[in-house]
């Protein structure tokens with residue numbers, strides 16, 4: 001039997017489902033669950049900078065490439081191998097900033113900030129880009145919180161900056177130590193450089209290829225070498241403090257005296273030279289004290305004085321100092337300290353039952369929010385159980401429950417989420433009720449748990 005011919009079109013070949021795209025190597029997402037920690041760090045930076053009289057500045061992520069080559073230094077790792085540099089469609093040679101001190105100096109010159117009362121004190125917070133080998137605590141896009149004080153050469157500024165960096169960590173619950181050194185003026189460094197070359201040259205067969213290259217191009221950087229095979233060589237090497245001129249020695253002594261005065265813990269580190277070429281005099285880095293010296297490979301922050309940088313960038317000679325903290329590293333510490341519990345997000349959660357309850361709850365949310373309380377809700381959910389789960393996840397101290405009956409009675413149920421107790425309160429006085437309870441409650445610490453009440457000293461002594 002002949003089968004009737006049909007005019008069916010031949011089916012198109014099945015389309016391949018598109019593969020999801022991954023992340024660019026060394027990049028990462030900062031997710032919603034991370035944000036509460038980032039926010040704590042940001043709020044602390046803002047609070048301290050307000051208190052110390054630093055104003056926020058934002059400079060572009062893209063700058064002309066020569067800015068970094070000149071400012072950070074041709075022979076630094078950053079410029080030699082870590083910059084994201086490209087040519088734009090318009091033929092400009094640009095680089096995604098690997099750090100922000102030179103950008104701030106460019107901005108200072110560009111806007112004639114030398115005409116403002118000196119020093120100009122600025123702070124920034126933003127992403128930096130370095131094409132480094134990604135590993136834990138080392139990303140290709142990372143965030144820095146930085147402070148720069150421009151137009152003042154007194155040693156008190158260096159100490160105050162180290163204090164501010166240390167205080168930032170301390171207030172976030174991270175105990176740190178400031179490792180500090182002085183690399184003097186460029187003139188005093190020439191003699192030291194010669195002494196260092198004279199010391200390492202006869203021993204060059206013990207140096208790695210990298211360190212041999214450093215010996216030729218930038219001998220101070222050998223002191224920064226992480227090669228364990230030359231630890232003993234480094235220990236015997238001439239120390240820069242012995243080569244400092246009198247003014248540099250005095251400057252350094254004064255920085256240390258100021259640090260003593262304010263109780264900032266520091267360690268003298270004769271090998272600290274930092275990986276950027278613009279530094280003069282004081283250099284410092286901050287390390288978590290809970291880590292051993294070997295495990296503390298990665299500094300939480302670093303900075304120092306850079307009196308010659310402005311001139312190098314075409315500005316007038318202007319003394320300056322600053323620091324930057326690696327926010328990614330700080331946030332990772334915060335998470336460890338706080339046990340992964342997200343910090344409390346809301347004071348009070350408004351839960352509702354039924355349409356009348358939802359209407360009333362909507363208005364109550366707005367009333368509480370306008371009174372300055374942090375309020376949570378999940379109005380699209382009907383079941384009370386689901387709403388209570390969300391209230392818990394938000395870390396609410398209290399939950400208000402409004403159903404049909406409460407609407408009719410002009411009341412609300414207030415539930416203490418930690419104690420598990422609840423009572424009926426007057427809905428018209430809801431703001432006062434919640435505020436009173438909040439004021440009476442124990443202060444919260446960032447761990448998302450209740451803080452222990454402070455024991456007055458005399459009582460503490462009796463108890464111990």
Ligand code: HAM
Nearest residue numbers: 099101138139142299300301302303304322323324326
């Ligand atoms: P820096 O030492 O290159 O200094 O960077 C400061 C901090 O940024 C480091 O201590 C570290 O915590 C963080 N950091 C650096 N690279 C990475 C990375 N690949 N991934 C994660 N975190 C990183 C400067 O940038 C200077 N501009 C500091 C300064 C300001 N000096 C004077 N004023």
